[in-house]
Amino acid sequence: MADPTTYRPETGSIPTQPGVYRFRDAHRRVVYVGKAKNLRARLSSYFQDLGNLHPRTATMVTTAASVEWTVVATEVEALQLEYSWIKEFDPRFNVKYRDDKSYPWLAVTVGDEFPRVMVGRGAKRKGTRYFGPYSHAWAIRETVDLLLRVFPMRSCTNGVFKRAGQIGRPCLLGYIDKCSAPCVGSVTAEEHRAIVDDFCDFMAGQTRPFVRRIEKEMYAASEALDFEKAARLRDDLGALNKALEKQAVVLGDGTDADVIALAEDPLEVAVQIFYVRGGRVRGQRGWVADRVEEGDTDVLVENFLLQLYAGEHGRDTIPREILVPALPPDPATMEELLGELRGGKVALRVPQRGDKKALQETVARNALQALGLHKTKRASDLTTRNRALEEIQEALGLSEVPLRIECYDVSNLQGTEVVASMVVFEDGLARKGEYRRFVIRGVDGQNDVASMHEVITRRFRRLLDEQARQGALDTGGADGDGVDEREEGPMLVDPETGRPRKFAYAPGLVVVDGGPPQVAAAQRALDELGIDDIPVCGLAKRLEEVWLPSEEDPVILPRSSEGLYLLQRIRDEAHRFAITHHRSRRSKTMVESLLDDVPGLGEVRRKTLLKHFGSLRKLRAAEVEEIAQVPGIGPATARAIKDAVAERTGKTVSVNTSTGEIEEH
Numbered sequence: 020m021a022d023p024t025t026y027r028p029e030t031g032s033i034p035t036q037p038g039v040y041r042f043r044d045a046h047r048r049v050v051y052v053g054k055a056k057n058l059r060a061r062l063s064s065y066f067q068d069l070g071n072l073h074p075r076t077a078t079m080v081t082t083a084a085s086v087e088w089t090v091v092a093t094e095v096e097a098l099q100l101e102y103s104w105i106k107e108f109d110p111r112f113n114v115k116y117r118d119d120k121s122y123p124w125l126a127v128t129v130g131d132e133f134p135r136v137m138v139g140r141g142a143k144r145k146g147t148r149y150f151g152p153y154s155h156a157w158a159i160r161e162t163v164d165l166l167l168r169v170f171p172m173r174s175c176t177n178g179v180f181k182r183a184g185q186i187g188r189p190c191l192l193g194y195i196d197k198c199s200a201p202c203v204g205s206v207t208a209e210e211h212r213a214i215v216d217d218f219c220d221f222m223a224g225q226t227r228p229f230v231r232r233i234e235k236e237m238y239a240a241s242e243a244l245d246f247e248k249a250a251r252l253r254d255d256l257g258a259l260n261k262a263l264e265k266q267a268v269v270l271g272d273g274t275d276a277d278v279i280a281l282a283e284d285p286l287e288v289a290v291q292i293f294y295v296r297g298g299r300v301r302g303q304r305g306w307v308a309d310r311v312e313e314g315d316t317d318v319l320v321e322n323f324l325l326q327l328y329a330g331e332h333g334r335d336t337i338p339r340e341i342l343v344p345a346l347p348p349d350p351a352t353m354e355e356l357l358g359e360l361r362g363g364k365v366a367l368r369v370p371q372r373g374d375k376k377a378l379q380e381t382v383a384r385n386a387l388q389a390l391g392l393h394k395t396k397r398a399s400d401l402t403t404r405n406r407a408l409e410e411i412q413e414a415l416g417l418s419e420v421p422l423r424i425e426c427y428d429v430s431n432l433q434g435t436e437v438v439a440s441m442v443v444f445e446d447g448l449a450r451k452g453e454y455r456r457f458v459i460r461g462v463d464g465q466n467d468v469a470s471m472h473e474v475i476t477r478r479f480r481r482l483l484d485e486q487a488r489q490g491a492l493d494t495g496g497a498d499g500d501g502v503d504e505r506e507e508g509p510m511l512v513d514p515e516t517g518r519p520r521k522f523a524y525a526p527g528l529v530v531v532d533g534g535p536p537q538v539a540a541a542q543r544a545l546d547e548l549g550i551d552d553i554p555v556c557g558l559a560k561r562l563e564e565v566w567l568p569s570e571e572d573p574v575i576l577p578r579s580s581e582g583l584y585l586l587q588r589i590r591d592e593a594h595r596f597a598i599t600h601h602r603s604r605r606s607k608t609m610v611e612s613l614l615d616d617v618p619g620l621g622e623v624r625r626k627t628l629l630k631h632f633g634s635l636r637k638l639r640a641a642e643v644e645e646i647a648q649v650p651g652i653g654p655a656t657a658r659a660i661k662d663a664v665a666e667r668t669g670k671t672v673s674v675n676t677s678t679g680e681i682e683e684h
Contacts, residue, residue: 051113056094075112164197184202291383423526
């Protein structure tokens with residue numbers, strides 16, 4: 020690990036002009052590329068006390084061994100050079116969206132005497148009209164196959180076209196009426212051009228005139244008793260409608276736009292983009308990248324736009340309008356760069372209302388689902404899980420791989436209804452049957468440290484009790500004949516109930532949600548119980564730092580580390596489980612407090628009522644007759660309950676999703 024002060028340049032030697040800088044490691048490999056309006060101000064921010072830097076930035080500057088920069092004339096040039104260097108050097112601390120495949124297009128060679136429709140990739144060519152881009156080539160072919168029966172234009176290669184003309188016989192498409200066969204003179208060049216123009220107009224979004232025209236011709240043929248022609252037109256109309264179903268209108272103004280949304284967490288970011296052309300969604304693509312550099316949503320948007328559009332093929336896909344979840348730090352400069360690449364004006368906007376806002380929300384849901392699916396696939400891979408456990412073992416200095424990891428989290432509402440959760444992961448997978456909930460009773464007020472000490476003490480005291488009981492059974496105690504020797508083994512099964520024991524296994528690692536205070540409390544609880552062979556660590560949520568007992572500095576795992584990813588998943592699952600328990604108890608407490616003053620309603624009947632309805636919302640919605648049907652609740656008591664609930668009908672109850680608190684308004 021390098022000391023940044025050893026390669027810090029003199030402040031006066033750094034220019035104040037815009038430019039691009041590179042950090043290199045000891046082997047001269049570029050590890051990070053960045054740009055700045057003012058190089059001196061930006062670079063100086065890296066060389067400060069490491070404790071003041073974001074962990075990702077601190078890791079980068081301690082990995083690097085030198086820094087160099089290049090001055091440019093404008094901020095647009097800085098953006099272009101930054102992209103070029105990221106592409107050239109592939110630095111490890113820059114976010115990289117790995118999907119670099121080219122976009123498929125629907126292309127019509129309008130410059131030819133007999134234009135051809137085809138699927139194309141790569142750079143655009145003169146004399147060709149393009150539609151798209153699309154997400155998959157097969158989607159284009161399906162659309163073209165449907166439309167060729169309505170617009171029978173040429174789709175064959177030049178070789179096939181010439182050969183058909185030489186032998187005087189069209190290809191199969193000509194015989195099945197999906198080509199007008201200009202190769203053998205079935206139509207003139209002008210007639211074929213008219214078919215091509217109609218096809219291009221339809222693909223450009225002018226669909227209604229064609230649908231109305233075919234409907235009119237179909238009805239006219241039917242009235243003329245030409246049922247064969249009417250049936251053919253009916254099938255053509257069905258083909259048009261089927262093609263239109265694949266390209267639903269999402270923006271009524273016929274806008275050409277790319278709609279971008281992000282779903283992010285501290286370790287990864289998922290990006291989804293919908294390509295809207297002529298008001299219709301033509302394609303969709305998605306990326307997931309490791310989040311290895313510091314930056315909020317606006318910085319992520321800037322990096323993504325740069326990588327998406329600044330490449331050789333990307334500049335051909337730039338539309339007039341790009342809808343983003345947040346504007347980049349310098350939107351004017353980005354618009355200028357994209358405008359130069361496109362050869363026309365480009366607008367970056369954050370939609371606020373209407374169809375565009377609704378569409379971006381749809382794209383955002385897709386991004387969130389893509390991130391969740393990526394995490395699920397990543398967690399289910401055996402090789403990845405093994406690597407994660409090995410990385411945790413190495414980083415924490417454990418004597419063996421922690422096959423069983425238990426994580427604890429505490430949740431409370433201003434010191435009331437304090438609960439804790441215990442989740443279990445075995446071999447990197449959640450064992451939900453082993454999860455446990457705790458109600459903290461021995462702590463007054465809001466004291467997460469004392470609560471953590473209590474829950475660790477209670478859990479591992481139960482472990483010691485189980486081990487003592489098993490020792491008695493193994494030495495032929497009074498209940499020795501009751502040991503269940505099934506496949507689970509005697510340590511897992513209670514001989515009296517035949518059910519799995521709750522705290523029979525000792526974990527290979529205890530993880531607590533929090534920093535040094537929570538870690539110290541957990542270690543102190545284990546020490547007081549005389550347990551010295553179970554390691555403890557804490558994962559601090561804000562900076563994703565791993566803390567060990569009695570250590571002044573945290574363990575910093577690489578942002579791309581599978582071990583850190585697994586610890587984060589375990590911590591987040593413990594938090595979710597604690598919040599769920601907390602909401603349940605808070606809801607029950609609200610119902611019970613609401614019914615305290617109802618005459619004739621004691622504790623037993625309050626619990627019966629709560630069990631019957633399950634929540635305050637359902638109780639409020641119930642009629643008097645429904646309440647009276649609860650065992651032990653008569654009509655008079657039911658009316659009193661309804662009146663008590665009605666006193667608060669003007670208030671609404673909501674759940675704060677970030678804290679899990681239930682609030683009344």
